[in-house]
Amino acid sequence: MHELNLVQGIVEAAADAAERMGNPRVTAVNVRVGRLAGVDAGALLFSYDVVVAGTTLEGSRLQIVDVPLVVWCSHCLEEKELPEINRFRCPQCGTDAGEIRSGRELEVESLEIESAEVEA
Amino acid sequence: MSTRIVEVRAGVLKKNDELARELRSRFEQAGTFVVNLVSSPGTGKTALLERTLTDLRARGARVAALVGDLETDNDAKRLARSGAQARQINTHGRCHLEAEMIGEHLAGFALPELDYLFIENVGNLVCPASYDLGEAWRVALLSVTEGEDKPLKYPSMFNSADVAIITKIDLAEPCDFDRVAAHDAIRSVRPAMPIFEVSVKRNVGIDAWLDALAARRTLWQGSRPLATT
Known part of the structure; x- marks a missing residue:
């Protein structure tokens, strides 16, 4: 269980990005969490407010974007979403399917920022 | 005031991933094959590793x-009995090793003079899955006393491994351990994963494991990639 560390990583990455944008007010941080990332989204949300307190991101929300586990089925010749993360078989034809196309992600996808007078 | 979305796309573990990439290229240039051993506490990582170090040395590696x-340096002391250089990393509460800790503890190791470097991770089947240490091979261990469905319970870890080893296989019978079910569980989370069965105590399967390593x-x-120095 190291979700607190991960939240610190999220806040660091988001704060860096915000700084590059000239430190606008950030209202939300969107984070993609793959189903196979082995991360408890609830624990991330739980510690977020504590970690952002006193940073430039204070007052922002953490929004988790769930990323499904998708593998390549070499029999159907197409990508398939797996309903469970411990059964790497094509849900349609039953062929073993271990080639992961998505589902391990753990990344800050985007920031929601207030765009004040920027627009001309 | 309106809001807008700005794309960032930054990995949360980017710092670790970058350090791991640097380590991997150092290991590749030096010709040091690095193996990361992961399992629950008590699976027998240290016992297998002590035996592996001893026997590889006997083979001239x-x-x-x-x-x-x-906490403690008990395991480094145990491993040093093999005659190999062994160094302890104390994480003081951290539940996993990170690439940075590996980098900090490489000082004093002459990598070009090492054929193999083994990293025994903290006993934990959750967190070490997310942290690349620059290893060439990740080995997940499972003992017969833990139950054959362990891989189904911890799919992220077993899926991230390249090889699985079932330890304490001499106890399979007294533990009513169903070997076929265990193999099925491992291959359910990682199809075609190579599986070894060993008992350090009864000297079962050790040579097959060492041959596979070599x-x-x-x-x-x-x-x-060719060394570019």
């Missing part, structure tokens, strides 16, 4: 080990 635990290292040597 140059080996060393890094071992992670929250074969894998040879393969790795052929595939790594």
Whole structure:
């Protein structure tokens, strides 16, 4: 269980990005969490407010974007979403399917920022 | 005031991933084959590693080990009995090893003079899955006393491994351990994963494991990019 560390990583990455944008007010941080990332989204949300307190991101929300586990089925010749993360078989034809196309992600996808007078 | 969305796309573990990439290229240039051992506490990582170090040395290989635990240097002392250089990493509460800790503990190891470096991770089947240590091979261990469905319960870890080893196989019968079910569970989370069954105490399966290690290292040597110094 190291979700607190991960939240610190999220806040660091988001704060860096915000700084590059000239430190606008950030209202939300969107984070993609793959189903196979082995991360408890609830624990991330739980510690977020504590970690952002006193940073430039204070007052922002953490929004988790769930990323499904998708593998390549070499029999159907197409990508398939797996309903469970411990059964790497094509849900349609039953062929073993271990080639992961998505589902391990753990990344800050985007920031929601207030765009004040920027627009001309 | 309106809001807008600005794309960032930054990995949360980017710092670790970058350090791991640097380590991997150092290991490749030095010709050191690095193996990361992961399992629950008590599976027998240290016992298998002590035996592996001893036997590889007897075969003429140059080996060393890094071992992670929250506290104590008990495991490094055990591993040093093999005659190999062994160094302890104390994480003081951290539940996993990170690439940075590996980098900090490499000082004093002459990598070009090492054929193998083994990293024994902190006993934990959750967190170490997310942290790349720059290893060439990740080995997940499972003992017969833990139950054959362990891989189904911890799919992220077993899926991230390249090889699985079932330890304490001499206890399979008294533990009513269903070997077929265990193999099925492992391959359910990682189809076609190579599986070894060993008992350090009864000397079962050790040679097959060592042969596989050596074969894998040879393969790795052929595939790594040419050293560019």
